[in-house]
Amino acid sequence: MSTDVTRPASEYRRMEESITMAPLEPVETGDDVNHELLTLNMGPHHPATHGVLRLLITLEGEIVRDLKPIIGYVHTGIEKTAEDKSYWKAIPVVERMDYLAYFFNAYAFCGATETLLEVEVPPRAQYLRVIHLELNRIMSHLVWLGTSALDLGAMSMFWYCFRDRELILDLFEQSTGQRMHTRYIQVGGVAEDIPRGWASKLKQFTDQMPSRVDQYKDLLANNEIVLQRLRGVCPLAEEELLKLGVTGPLLRATGNPWDLRKATPYCSYDHFDFKIPVGTEGDNWDRFAVRVAEIYESVKIIEQAMDGLPEGAWMTDDRKVALPPRHELATSMEALIHHFKLVTEGFRVPPGEVYFPIESPRGELACFVRSDGSSKPARVHMRDPSFVNLQATAPMTEGSYIADLIATLAMLDPVLGGIDR
Amino acid sequence: MSWTPGDEMLVVQRASPPGAAGGTYRAFGETLRGLKTTMSRLVEGPKTISYPEEKVPVYPRFRGRHRLHRFEDTGLEKCVGCSLCAAACPADCIRVVAAENTPENRVSAGERYAAVYEINLARCIFCGYCEVACPFDAITMGHDYEMSAYNRTDLIFTKEMLLDEPLERTPLRGEGE
Ligand code: SF4
Ligand code: SF4
Numbered sequence: 001m002s003t004d005v006t007r008p009a010s011e012y013r014r015m016e017e018s019i020t021m022a023p024l025e026p027v028e029t030g031d032d033v034n035h036e037l038l039t040l041n042m043g044p045h046h047p048a049t050h051g052v053l054r055l056l057i058t059l060e061g062e063i064v065r066d067l068k069p070i071i072g073y074v075h076t077g078i079e080k081t082a083e084d085k086s087y088w089k090a091i092p093v094v095e096r097m098d099y100l101a102y103f104f105n106a107y108a109f110c111g112a113t114e115t116l117l118e119v120e121v122p123p124r125a126q127y128l129r130v131i132h133l134e135l136n137r138i139m140s141h142l143v144w145l146g147t148s149a150l151d152l153g154a155m156s157m158f159w160y161c162f163r164d165r166e167l168i169l170d171l172f173e174q175s176t177g178q179r180m181h182t183r184y185i186q187v188g189g190v191a192e193d194i195p196r197g198w199a200s201k202l203k204q205f206t207d208q209m210p211s212r213v214d215q216y217k218d219l220l221a222n223n224e225i226v227l228q229r230l231r232g233v234c235p236l237a238e239e240e241l242l243k244l245g246v247t248g249p250l251l252r253a254t255g256n257p258w259d260l261r262k263a264t265p266y267c268s269y270d271h272f273d274f275k276i277p278v279g280t281e282g283d284n285w286d287r288f289a290v291r292v293a294e295i296y297e298s299v300k301i302i303e304q305a306m307d308g309l310p311e312g313a314w315m316t317d318d319r320k321v322a323l324p325p326r327h328e329l330a331t332s333m334e335a336l337i338h339h340f341k342l343v344t345e346g347f348r349v350p351p352g353e354v355y356f357p358i359e360s361p362r363g364e365l366a367c368f369v370r371s372d373g374s375s376k377p378a379r380v381h382m383r384d385p386s387f388v389n390l391q392a393t394a395p396m397t398e399g400s401y402i403a404d405l406i407a408t409l410a411m412l413d414p415v416l417g418g419i420d421r
Numbered sequence: 422m423s424w425t426p427g428d429e430m431l432v433v434q435r436a437s438p439p440g441a442a443g444g445t446y447r448a449f450g451e452t453l454r455g456l457k458t459t460m461s462r463l464v465e466g467p468k469t470i471s472y473p474e475e476k477v478p479v480y481p482r483f484r485g486r487h488r489l490h491r492f493e494d495t496g497l498e499k500c501v502g503c504s505l506c507a508a509a510c511p512a513d514c515i516r517v518v519a520a521e522n523t524p525e526n527r528v529s530a531g532e533r534y535a536a537v538y539e540i541n542l543a544r545c546i547f548c549g550y551c552e553v554a555c556p557f558d559a560i561t562m563g564h565d566y567e568m569s570a571y572n573r574t575d576l577i578f579t580k581e582m583l584l585d586e587p588l589e590r591t592p593l594r595g596e597g598e
Contacts, residue, residue: 089509089550093511096546163468175482177480177482177484177549178484181546183548183550195482215458219454219459220455222436222437222447223447223452224447228439228440232438255432275429276431277431277432278430279432280433286435293431293433297431340556344508
């Protein structure tokens with residue numbers, strides 16, 4: 001195939017060339033070559049961008065002067081797709097946004113739908129949700145810790161974290177049937193009860209997890225290189241973060257204890273005794289320490305939830321919402337009719353709109369659902385914490401070294417699947 | 422903010438600043454402490470699993486490649502072509518074309534049967550909704566996860582492929598293991 005340069009430009013090529021990048025402020029450089037500005041493109045395929053994030057960086061020497069995140073490389077149109085599916089069918093779709101927090105995505109959506117439907121979720125289902133949500137939080141933090149440490153050059157951390165993450169994924173596989181994107185949380189409860197033997201496996205895990213985190217801390221927390229790379233690097237004041245709408249561990253690192261699990265308890269989080277780790281300075285080291293401390297707290301919540309796990313149903317008995325039990329399909333005509341109705345058309349949701357916020361591993365994850373009374377949502381919108389938190393990259397890193405930008409991006413923990421949706 | 426945390430807040434212990442006198446200590450002491458984590462892994466032994474020679478057994482609930490089923494006694498297909506699974510599929514990857522059973526050509530136990538039953542595994546998201554939707558237990562999620570192919574069209578599984586036993590069985594573990 002030959003490339004004919006004289007051929008008239010295609011429509012696409014014209015479109016592409018019509019885009020001009022916003023001009024960057026020229027800095028008076030004089031004739032000193034050391035102060036010349038360099039525009040550098042980082043990503044979208046760069047190992048340190050944690051996904052397909054593209055950064056347009058203006059550098060003066062090694063100092064970051066300007067930074068523009070460019071997103072949209074994994075835009076999947078999930079929000080729009082969800083409008084075309086009945087509520088039941090939208091769950092596994094919505095779940096795939098933030099691929100490290102699938103239980104959270106599903107719960108935000110189901111919680112919003114349950115609020116509109118005003119269905120009561122049985123206590124056992126709530127506890128099972130809490131256990132899986134917290135396992136998911138630990139899993140997400142382990143991925144963050146492993147990849148962040150890798151960015152700082154601590155290769156073995158990556159393997160340790162993924163080894164322990166494997167234990168969690170194993171638990172997910174056993175109880176929900178899938179390691180990722182489990183569709184375990186359903187409107188009105190959870191899909192299945194936990195299987196036999198799961199509780200003891202979970203116990204094994206919660207028993208060993210704190211000592212594993214101790215080992216990680218031994219390796220990282222006081223290491224001179226880690227301190228040099230993280231402590232006092234790229235802080236941002238609490239007011240700035242609040243102005244940008246940043247939530248989660250980033251905000252808590254500055255000392256603001258805003259955690260939705262405590263502030264507006266949902267899903268019986270008020271039954272459990274746990275603390276909110278906060279930092280003081282809001283620099284990268286605090287961001288690191290807060291997340292690591294959160295792992296211990298999550299383990300505590302799981303232990304309490306498992307000890308106090310109530311007996312009873314794990315799905316609401318509201319037949320307008322929940323599928324009838326399988327054994328009834330063969331015997332009861334009414335159950336069969338309900339089953340057909342729910343599978344083909346789905347349940348109808350009374351008109352209204354709701355905003356349902358929960359605390360995901362990265363901050364306030366909320367689902368907005370507007371219903372027009374039909375069996376499909378009229379609008380689904382996710383407030384994804386990674387998307388909002390990404391705005392803080394520029395104010396955090398302006399004037400810092402490019403190497404610190406990498407560390408800050410790692411401590412920011414963005415998940416591009418959630419940002420682009 | 423209307424909410425005050427009180428003693429539910431836990432301030433993380435701040436590390437001392439890098440460099441200075443402590444820096445020299447940390448360059449040795451803390452590095453050694455870190456090495457303790459690394460070295461004690463030697464005792465634990467490797468965690469690596471040599472896939473594909475060794476396969477991790479899956480749990481009974483694992484949702485792998487679908488299977489269609491027959492009645493064991495009569496050999497008739499359980500699927501009656503009701504298309505409920507296709508209606509439930511969030512990825513719209515099931516195609517069912519139903520046909521009438523005749524006395525000469527009886528395929529399924531019901532009035533009708535699935536003349537065409539295709540699942541496009543390139544689109545399937547393995548949510549298992551088809552299994553939940555099927556009122557006759559005709560389709561279930563099997564345990565096989567090795568499904569890669571060189572061609573997209575090879576990933577469209579037909580009824581015959583789904584009814585057949587898989588070429589190689591995926592190891593399965595018991596519920597409590
Ligand atoms: S597992 Fe889900 S996506 Fe796959 S065929 Fe069944 S319903 Fe469709
Ligand atoms: S597999 Fe089940 S749900 Fe699907 S067409 Fe056959 S009988 Fe109906």
